[in-house]
Amino acid sequence: MGSNVKNVLASRYASNEMVSIWNEEGKILLEREFWIAVMKAQKELGVNVPFEAIESYEKVKNKIDPQSITNREKTLRHDVKARIEEFCALAGYEHIHKGLTSRDLTDNVEQYQVMKSLKIIKLKVMKALSLFAEKASEYKDLVIAARTHNVTAQPTTLGKRLSCFGEELLLALHKLDDLIVSYPLRGVKGAVGTVLDLKTIFNNDSEKVKMFQTKIARYLGFENVMNAVGQVYPRSLDFDVVAVLHRIGSAPSSFCKTLRLMAGHELVSEGFQKGQVGSSAMPHKMNSRNCERLNGFFVLLSGYLDMASRLSGDQWNEGDVSCSVVRRVMLPDSFFALDGLLDTLITILNEMAVFKNMIDLETKKNLPFLVTTTLLMEAVSSGIGREKAHEIIKKHSINVINDLRSGKISENDLMNRLALDSEFPMDKEKLDLFMKNTGNYLGEALIQVDVFCNSIRQIENNYPEIKTYTPQKLI
Numbered sequence: 001m002g003s004n005v006k007n008v009l010a011s012r013y014a015s016n017e018m019v020s021i022w023n024e025e026g027k028i029l030l031e032r033e034f035w036i037a038v039m040k041a042q043k044e045l046g047v048n049v050p051f052e053a054i055e056s057y058e059k060v061k062n063k064i065d066p067q068s069i070t071n072r073e074k075t076l077r078h079d080v081k082a083r084i085e086e087f088c089a090l091a092g093y094e095h096i097h098k099g100l101t102s103r104d105l106t107d108n109v110e111q112y113q114v115m116k117s118l119k120i121i122k123l124k125v126m127k128a129l130s131l132f133a134e135k136a137s138e139y140k141d142l143v144i145a146a147r148t149h150n151v152t153a154q155p156t157t158l159g160k161r162l163s164c165f166g167e168e169l170l171l172a173l174h175k176l177d178d179l180i181v182s183y184p185l186r187g188v189k190g191a192v193g194t195v196l197d198l199k200t201i202f203n204n205d206s207e208k209v210k211m212f213q214t215k216i217a218r219y220l221g222f223e224n225v226m227n228a229v230g231q232v233y234p235r236s237l238d239f240d241v242v243a244v245l246h247r248i249g250s251a252p253s254s255f256c257k258t259l260r261l262m263a264g265h266e267l268v269s270e271g272f273q274k275g276q277v278g279s280s281a282m283p284h285k286m287n288s289r290n291c292e293r294l295n296g297f298f299v300l301l302s303g304y305l306d307m308a309s310r311l312s313g314d315q316w317n318e319g320d321v322s323c324s325v326v327r328r329v330m331l332p333d334s335f336f337a338l339d340g341l342l343d344t345l346i347t348i349l350n351e352m353a354v355f356k357n358m359i360d361l362e363t364k365k366n367l368p369f370l371v372t373t374t375l376l377m378e379a380v381s382s383g384i385g386r387e388k389a390h391e392i393i394k395k396h397s398i399n400v401i402n403d404l405r406s407g408k409i410s411e412n413d414l415m416n417r418l419a420l421d422s423e424f425p426m427d428k429e430k431l432d433l434f435m436k437n438t439g440n441y442l443g444e445a446l447i448q449v450d451v452f453c454n455s456i457r458q459i460e461n462n463y464p465e466i467k468t469y470t471p472q473k474l475i
Contacts, residue, residue: 013340230318271351
């Protein structure tokens with residue numbers, strides 16, 4: 001059914017490393033290795049599992065034929081039973097899955113996939129943070145017009161703007177670290193979570209059950225194992241995972257929307273490579289296609305987060321399979337989407353171009369407006385009431401804006417108008433001096449950039465592999 005239809009995220013956007021964790025053959029291999037680890041642990045604890053059987057399973061674990069498994073499933077209508085029968089037929093033994101239920105296999109393997117994927121994501125987040133810090137430092141002093149409601153507000157610097165997005169991503173990294181540390185394994189708990197079947201094959205020896213659980217957790221690389229679960233682990237854990245992935249995507253998405261807006265004013269570009277085409281119809285076009293792609297990934301993550309929220313709190317008794325079809329899509333595709341998003345982000349940060357001349361022109365044009373809040377404080381210090389000063393500055397600002405829009409004037413003459421207003425307490429000399437000091441009107445922006453960059457340097461020192469990571473080339 002649909003065997004010729006590719007997963008678009010896996011085939012077009014996600015990295016080979018991420019796809020290898022979640023593709024069909026990769027998952028089947030992980031399951032087979034899990035069964036082998038279970039057999040070895042059981043044998044060590046006294047269960048009758050011949051060494052020859054384990055050896056035989058080891059020899060055939062890489063003989064993966066998805067179509068053969070699918071053919072079995074069409075008859076059995078049970079995916080795990082089909083994979084059990086396939087593996088046993090290849091090995092010539094029937095020693096896997098003793099004391100296990102289907103979810104002992106699938107939940108634990110999926111959690112292993114999740115953990116491996118989270119660690120890939122972490123490296124890419126750190127790489128992106130390193131690039132944010134690099135760019136923030138490079139453009140620390142480049143003054144730009146900050147915008148609120150997309151309207152010019154106060155002066156800031158491009159480095160400070162980049163630091164804002166970087167710091168949000170840094171907070172998301174902290175949440176990712178928390179999840180990696182605290183994320184618990186379901187463990188091998190049996191059909192309803194009471195470990196009945198496993199305890200039976202260990203002759204009711206609770207100590208052996210405990211030792212077995214520890215061996216499996218260590219094999220999968222988990223420190224924490226849940227105690228009281230049903231047939232499935234709580235799907236609120238899936239929500240926790242997808243929520244962190246969504247949070248990681250938030251800062252890059254906002255950054256790319258802002259970069260697209262800035263590109264529309266010719267202030268920056270995501271880069272345009274040799275041979276690249278912006279439009280099949282309009283030869284001059286140099287679109288922010290990578291940023292647009294990244295924003296699309298974030299839309300997908302929002303959809304997967306909604307899926308995860310609908311599974312959370314929807315469990316019946318000890319469990320059922322109503323979540324299965326959703327999780328088959330949601331879990332791998334959430335990681336594929338974020339994986340593609342982060343590689344796209346890293347590419348954008350590596351290739352982005354900044355047009356200083358255009359930024360300087362925009363800043364100069366809007367400079368009188370950018371400093372009105374500081375001017376307001378200066379006026380108040382000269383003795384006028386705040387609201388009165390606010391009204392005067394607002395009146396002249398709006399008149400200047402309207403005259404610029406209508407073409408009555410070509411340059412911003414706000415300061416001249418204020419100097420001629422007898423109600424305003426600052427004369428032309430004071431206003432000229434005020435405008436000469438606009439470089440001082442950045443508040444703590446430069447310090448904030450330094451603080452952000454220093455926090456990222458600590459991460460770079462702890463994880464030297466950040467420097468060597470290079471994403472696959474985008475298509």
